[in-house]
Amino acid sequence: MVAGLADGPDITQSSSVALERGVVIRSIFQDSFRNDPDTLCYARWLAELGGLARTVPLLPMRLVIVDRSAALVPSDPGDGRRGALELHGAALVQPLYALFDELWRSGADFGRPAPRDDQDLTGSERALLHLLGNGHTDESAGRKLGLSLRTVRRMMQDLMNRLGAESRFQAGAQAVRQDWLRP
Numbered sequence: 001m002v003a004g005l006a007d008g009p010d011i012t013q014s015s016s017v018a019l020e021r022g023v024v025i026r027s028i029f030q031d032s033f034r035n036d037p038d039t040l041c042y043a044r045w046l047a048e049l050g051g052l053a054r055t056v057p058l059l060p061m062r063l064v065i066v067d068r069s070a071a072l073v074p075s076d077p078g079d080g081r082r083g084a085l086e087l088h089g090a091a092l093v094q095p096l097y098a099l100f101d102e103l104w105r106s107g108a109d110f111g112r113p114a115p116r117d118d119q120d121l122t123g124s125e126r127a128l129l130h131l132l133g134n135g136h137t138d139e140s141a142g143r144k145l146g147l148s149l150r151t152v153r154r155m156m157q158d159l160m161n162r163l164g165a166e167s168r169f170q171a172g173a174q175a176v177r178q179d180w181l182r183p
Contacts, residue, residue, distance in 0.1 A: 025051040028103050030059050031114055031124045032146035043110045054107030055114070057127035058144060063096060071096045119180055120162075128155055129175055132168075 027046065033039040034055060043053040062080045064072040071093045076082040087093055108115050114122045121129075124145060131141040142152040156168070163178070165171035175181050 020049065022050075026100075026104060027051065027053045028059065028100070028107055029053065029055050029110065030146045031055045031057050031108075031122070034110070034114065047111065053110035054104060055110055056103050056107045057123035059103070060099070063100060065093065065097050065100055068097050069093060119178065121180060125155060125159060126180070128152065129159065129181055132156070133172060133175075133181060 025046065027043075029039060029043075046053055061077040062074050062084075069088065069090075071087045072084045073087060073096065074080040074082070075085050087096070108123070114124065116122055117126070124147070127145060128141055131144060132138075136144070138149055138152045138156070141147075142149050145152070147155075156171075159175075160166075160168070160171045163171050163174040163180075165174050
């Protein structure tokens with residue numbers, strides 16, 4: 001089994017060969033990649049060969065786990081292009097697998113629209129509220145969510161409209177009153 005967290009598609013011939021041999025490949029992407037044509041193409045390709053893909057609002061880092069016995073993690077979580085560390089041993093790999101498995105359970109199938117919770121919020125909307133509530137600017141929240149500044153501002157305006165708020169401060173107060181900021 002190969003499990004991976006990705007912030008973009010990594011299409012490799014070795015994945016194709018592995019899938020054709022019956023290896024299970026599960027990939028998790030950020031919700032924002034639902035709109036990326038290359039990632040959509042990769043997810044369709046993966047599904048056609050028997051692979052699985054889900055999305056979550058935020059990914060903590062890129063990660064590849066092979067057979068629960070080896071893991072690749074970025075040497076610089078802020079810039080995955082700077083190299084990776086190969087980890088072996090249960091003490092190092094099992095906690096990373098537990099992280100992956102928890103994200104997998106909470107993720108939404110890639111081929112379906114992002115689910116909404118009982119307050120009609122998507123995971124990305126809830127994550128945006130938490131990021132802004134923790135002091136992030138629109139720009140830094142957008143970077144974490146993989147969204148453009150324009151998209152973040154559009155999402156926030158939509159949330160304000162749904163909350164009946166005329167300011168961000170009022171929106172925050174309303175979100176707390178309506179229990180929109182629970183974990």
